[in-house]
Amino acid sequence: MPKDNKAIKQDEEISSGYHVSKENRRAALRFTLGYAKPHRSKFIAIFFCTLLAIAADLLQPYLVKIAIDNNLLTGNNDFSFLLILGGIYLLLALTSFGFTYLQNNLLQFTGQSIVARIRKDLFGHITKLNMSFFDRFHSGSLVTHVSSDTETLNQFFNQVFLSLIRDGMTLIFIIILMFHLDPVLAGYSMIILPIIACIAIGFRSYMRRTYQITRTRLSRLVAFVAENLAGMNLTQAFHQEKEQENQFMERNQSYFKANLREVRTNVFFNRSFDVLSNLSVAFLAYIGGMAVFNHSIEFGVLYAFITYIRQFFQPINNISQQWSTLQSTTVSMDRLYKLFTIEPEIKDDKSPAQIDLSAVKGRIDYNHIQFGYSDDNTVISDLDLHIEPGEMIGIVGTTGAGKSSLMSLLCRFYDVREGSIQIDGSDIRSIPQRTLHRMIGLVQQEPYLYSGTIIDNVRLFDESITPEQVVDACTFVGADALIARLKDGYNTMLSERGSGLSAGERQLISFARIVVFQPKILVLDEATANLDSQTEQLVQSALQVVSEGRTTLVIAHRLSTIMQSDRIIVMKQGQIVEAGSHQHLLDLHGYYEQLYRYSQGKHIQGAV
Numbered sequence: 001m002p003k004d005n006k007a008i009k010q011d012e013e014i015s016s017g018y019h020v021s022k023e024n025r026r027a028a029l030r031f032t033l034g035y036a037k038p039h040r041s042k043f044i045a046i047f048f049c050t051l052l053a054i055a056a057d058l059l060q061p062y063l064v065k066i067a068i069d070n071n072l073l074t075g076n077n078d079f080s081f082l083l084i085l086g087g088i089y090l091l092l093a094l095t096s097f098g099f100t101y102l103q104n105n106l107l108q109f110t111g112q113s114i115v116a117r118i119r120k121d122l123f124g125h126i127t128k129l130n131m132s133f134f135d136r137f138h139s140g141s142l143v144t145h146v147s148s149d150t151e152t153l154n155q156f157f158n159q160v161f162l163s164l165i166r167d168g169m170t171l172i173f174i175i176i177l178m179f180h181l182d183p184v185l186a187g188y189s190m191i192i193l194p195i196i197a198c199i200a201i202g203f204r205s206y207m208r209r210t211y212q213i214t215r216t217r218l219s220r221l222v223a224f225v226a227e228n229l230a231g232m233n234l235t236q237a238f239h240q241e242k243e244q245e246n247q248f249m250e251r252n253q254s255y256f257k258a259n260l261r262e263v264r265t266n267v268f269f270n271r272s273f274d275v276l277s278n279l280s281v282a283f284l285a286y287i288g289g290m291a292v293f294n295h296s297i298e299f300g301v302l303y304a305f306i307t308y309i310r311q312f313f314q315p316i317n318n319i320s321q322q323w324s325t326l327q328s329t330t331v332s333m334d335r336l337y338k339l340f341t342i343e344p345e346i347k348d349d350k351s352p353a354q355i356d357l358s359a360v361k362g363r364i365d366y367n368h369i370q371f372g373y374s375d376d377n378t379v380i381s382d383l384d385l386h387i388e389p390g391e392m393i394g395i396v397g398t399t400g401a402g403k404s405s406l407m408s409l410l411c412r413f414y415d416v417r418e419g420s421i422q423i424d425g426s427d428i429r430s431i432p433q434r435t436l437h438r439m440i441g442l443v444q445q446e447p448y449l450y451s452g453t454i455i456d457n458v459r460l461f462d463e464s465i466t467p468e469q470v471v472d473a474c475t476f477v478g479a480d481a482l483i484a485r486l487k488d489g490y491n492t493m494l495s496e497r498g499s500g501l502s503a504g505e506r507q508l509i510s511f512a513r514i515v516v517f518q519p520k521i522l523v524l525d526e527a528t529a530n531l532d533s534q535t536e537q538l539v540q541s542a543l544q545v546v547s548e549g550r551t552t553l554v555i556a557h558r559l560s561t562i563m564q565s566d567r568i569i570v571m572k573q574g575q576i577v578e579a580g581s582h583q584h585l586l587d588l589h590g591y592y593e594q595l596y597r598y599s600q601g602k603h604i605q606g607a608v
């Protein structure tokens, strides 16, 4: 299906996360934090665990300072005091271990729960969006959103959030302890802070750009693979392997380069911090050493100070390492938020029509409808068609005439621009979509099969339909003998693309679905196009039995499929140009006759 450029651009914008205003970013953050709200008590518990673990960690050098200044350097041989200090040291180490363990487990559990919920809601949201959305968005990009963007959010809670709490608090504690130990030395250490802040700000925008580029390129790579896998049969049939491989290589290479650049930037950023940390330690060792010589501070204080300044750089380094994760998280948050804010264009009426499914007759009225996929194009113009209950209508016309669009409008995958479509006199816009889709049974050229058994696929996981009903339905459409030949019969597992079943067998399964769900209207869109003539015969006989008592609309390029219809509608450029029975249309010697002769291999000038 064609995608207009504007739509593709929109897809790319969502994928890249570019052009996000501060307001939107804040809204995205609020939205994500909204998912954390129900876990408030767990976050408070995490906060206290972290607090206790840090306090236990940071008091350890202070104990050593006491031991050095009170005992070791003063010659005080109070061994029992040293033993008590040793005992407290051990206790602190155990406390730190216990609370860190608890905090990590709690955070993992909470983070995973939040992300699982977001993923669930996102999938639910996507499944409610309309076809026009899927026309605009690459399935590959959507796969990235559901899988890796939500995973990145997980990192936000488990890494970034943890680092912000743990390392932020560690920094505050260290600063307090340093000022408590010696305000002058602490003052010198604080000179380093603005330098660190400058480096961090300088890298900020650069890192964000690098990260966005990597994400966009990954998204393109995934989209390419997803779309290629879907069309693998075509790739092989038309020997496009080399061409596709080249295109893949090009995307792969550009992702590889973006990744390298991101890694290089990261390493440079981290190493700068290491150098800065070592220089600061050297500087303070010099200043502090001089102070010890001048007897203005004790040696234990210098020991504790140097230990703290080393520990001081660890949290800064950690936070800076989380910087790139934070960048990716903001991009992912923005993209997910944008996706969540896309509203379904087609919504149920607030006061819907009450429909009794068992009383549906199947009359269809297309009342002077007009439709286009975008504002600047018209695919169907002023089409007026009225179909009686139980009538079988064949719809023919050349490629692009608007036949499938007519069916999509009936199923309300899109809404008409002008006019209305009615079923049994009710405007389909007033019928709840769920009810509407129970009224219509759609059989497409490539019937979609879910991962599951044949029984699951026929009854569409509806447990209220018994396996016996499924077997009866399959027997009714003539699929029973085919299924009996399979190793596990009705319990044969099918995959998404129905591997192991022929196109005809897949089609028969979709007919059995119709029998099971009993929709009053049957729509077949090129359902026999992919079948050889022998299987087509089988499917045609199934159609005969299934269409009995149902209003049936059949789109077919092969005119042999629809010759027996009660009425044939001939479409050209979004309009009905002829209508009537096969014989009547032939007698008209018009467009249908041209199409018919053409399909018979007797080409008439200007037929298509």
Ligand SMILES: Nc1ncnc2c1ncn2[C@@H]1O[C@H](COP(=O)(O)OP(=O)(O)OP(=O)(O)O)[C@@H](O)[C@H]1O
Pocket (backbone or CB within 6 Å): 001, 002, 003, 135, 373, 374, 379, 397, 398, 399, 400, 401, 402, 403, 404, 405, 406
């Ligand atoms: N999802 C879409 N987005 C934009 N344009 C579309 C979309 N689907 C179809 N079109 C365009 O609308 C027109 C009618 O398409 P439609 O699929 O209804 O024709 P058709 O008669 O069923 O053709 P075919 O026999 O090839 O299936 C074509 O020009 C097509 O390119």
